[in-house]
Amino acid sequence: MESHMNYQMIVQDQFVIPSILLKSYHQLKLSETEVMVILHIHRFQMEGNKFPTPEDIAQYTSISGQECTKILRTLIQKNILVIEQEENENKLLSECYSLEPLWVTLYKGDQSSQPPVQDTNDQQSNIFILFEQEFGRPLSPFEIETVNIWIDEEEQAPALIKAALREAVLMGKLNFRYIDRILREWKKKGIKSVEQARNQSKQFHANQSGQPDKQKQTTAARDVSLYYNWLEDE
Template sequence: MTENHPYQAFLKDQLTIPTKLLTEYHTHDLTEKEVVVILQLHRFSLIGIYLPTPDEIASYVSFDQQECAMILRRLMQKNMLSIEQDQAEQAMVDEHYSLEPLWNLLYKPQKPKQENPDSEQAMNIFILFEQEFGRPLSPFEIETINIWIDEEEQKPALIKAALREAVLMSKLNFKYIDRILREWKKKGIRSVEQARTHSKSFHNHQSNQEVKQDQPKRDVSLYYNWLEEE
């Protein structure tokens, strides 16, 4: 009869962890708590839970679900975590966390670091959005901003201008901001100055149309909070 030893249970209860994550996390501006959440996300995926909630993660760490949610947002802001979508049966869409951006960061050959004035602005843009929305951004909203910056190559300054335009139009939602950015891109607008000129022209045209139609003129003075700033 084979005797069961504790180490046999240990051998069966393994989690494969990339060595570079443990040896280089500090060089990528990751905290110990962020690493723990990454490991929990990895563990959850291995047991078939691909989009664990902050509550579920908090059950296995020493900090609460609110801090877990904040760490998830931060990992997405750092572009180390993403939410992917898969087309399931009956036109349903399955969503799951993906650590692929982190693995790519750890294992892809890195170019020599260069000073990038947009990188700090990219991090600050998340703070600005949360201030304007008056709440933390959802993972999906963070992913949208990351797509604007990384895939659509929108400059943070231009995203900031689109956010201000949405605020002043009283249409503070991501769909409207996305529409503004797409419209500017279609018209070849690549700088804040070009966006400002285009918006001034648009609002002046709108004001003239309202006057012609003998309708009450909308107060557009607010637009110049950003349209005339230097």
């Protein structure tokens, strides 16, 4: 008895993998596991799921959901993957992954004239390490994307982002919304260097000297060594 293959089903089940990714991923310092996660994200999006969870991806791989979360975080740090917001027909916002930074890097033409992706990652990696040390936990993909937005879209200097983090720690308000407020306030005031930010912070804290004792105690409860590291010595 002859078996007949449903070739139409085979054709419809095809998934296009960009050959340039397979040829160039090692130059981007990507591991095979990271590439597999990228391909699954691409596949999910082709199937209509624009924001698959780590568990969604992990079920088709040999890694756990927790390991997948770490890989997603690394891909965002490497500026291979970003999280964007899009508006549907009902004007509701939803999050989605975008691989555009990866495609731009792969297809931008003469890569020899561009700085290596790893160099950019090395320059920014200390920021993520510092944030995770202060928060006492790994950053979420959304938090990593927030830092990338500060650097890439809002063109905030990494040194200023670190300074804003230190100021938030000093004030006892360790959250991304407060750090974002600090950066926006500095930008509005034309502050572009750490020295200018330090002077602004000194002036702010000097103005707080007449506030109620309760707020003074809250500020004093912070690490004094960090206070002097930030305001007196880089």
